[in-house]
Amino acid sequence: NAGVTQTPKFQVLKTGQSMTLQCAQDMNHNSMYWYRQDPGMGLRLIYYSASEGTTDKGEVPNGYNVSRLNKREFSLRLESAAPSQTSVYFCASSTPGRLWGVAFGSGTRLTVV
Amino acid sequence: RKEVEQDPGPFNVPEGATVAFNCTYSNSASQSFFWYRQDCRKEPKLLMSVYSSGNEDGRFTAQLNRASQYISLLIRDSKLSDSATYLCVSTDKLIFGTGTRLQVFP
Numbered sequence: 001n002a003g004v005t006q007t008p009k010f011q012v013l014k015t016g017q018s019m020t021l022q023c024a025q026d027m028n029h030n031s032m033y034w035y036r037q038d039p040g041m042g043l044r045l046i047y048y049s050a051s052e053g054t055t056d057k058g059e060v061p062n063g064y065n066v067s068r069l070n071k072r073e074f075s076l077r078l079e080s081a082a083p084s085q086t087s088v089y090f091c092a093s094s095t096p097g098r099l100w101g102v103a104f105g106s107g108t109r110l111t112v113v
Numbered sequence: 114r115k116e117v118e119q120d121p122g123p124f125n126v127p128e129g130a131t132v133a134f135n136c137t138y139s140n141s142a143s144q145s146f147f148w149y150r151q152d153c154r155k156e157p158k159l160l161m162s163v164y165s166s167g168n169e170d171g172r173f174t175a176q177l178n179r180a181s182q183y184i185s186l187l188i189r190d191s192k193l194s195d196s197a198t199y200l201c202v203s204t205d206k207l208i209f210g211t212g213t214r215l216q217v218f219p
Binding site: 033035037040041042043044045048059088090092094101102103104105106107 | 119147149154157202210212
């Protein structure tokens with residue numbers, strides 16, 4: 001049981017490049033989330049998907065797009081990376097009632113130069 | 114104002130001390146919360162949930178004060194291994210606080 005798996009773990013991009021962060025969960029969770037974490041800012045919600053086929057904006061969606069490919073997978077895409085998107089990105093998933101909390105992936109450290 | 118706010122700290126306490134953190138929230142309709150622990154930019158891990166009746170797990174006690182709209186985390190008999198950042202999150206929108214850093218020293 002792998003839980004929440006994110007790839008890649010590290011990435012360096014040049015300004016203007018695009019990339020997709022992949023996330024998959026094997027816990028049969030309905031809801032999935034993408035967060036970014038910056039020093040002093042805590043975890044900020046980028047996008048979330050309450051269930052397969054739906055996505056909604058979080059606190060900081062600008063510059064990102066998401067795809068809920070199926071129940072297991074939720075990807076985050078940066079179309080034109082900017083230095084301000086240098087951050088640690090976490091994917092997470094949860095049960096509908098969230099009674100058992102949110103399970104996180106191990107994170108992707110992204111640097112945009 | 115952020116929906117969930119925390120004092121960033123750091124809280125520096127000696128081993129064996131009791132320490133408490135608060136987390137304030139702005140949405141009076143929020144029903145429940147979680148406390149998470151995060152080490153050195155690793156992924157956050159669930160510490161405990163907080164509902165109306167509060168929760169206790171060993172040295173850790175979490176409580177919810179609806180009247181004043183805050184939740185608290187009390188750690189008794191602090192261990193060096195408790196050094197981490199503690200995050201609170203409201204379950205309705207999964208908005209996290211910025212975290213409170215705890216450093217326990219020998």
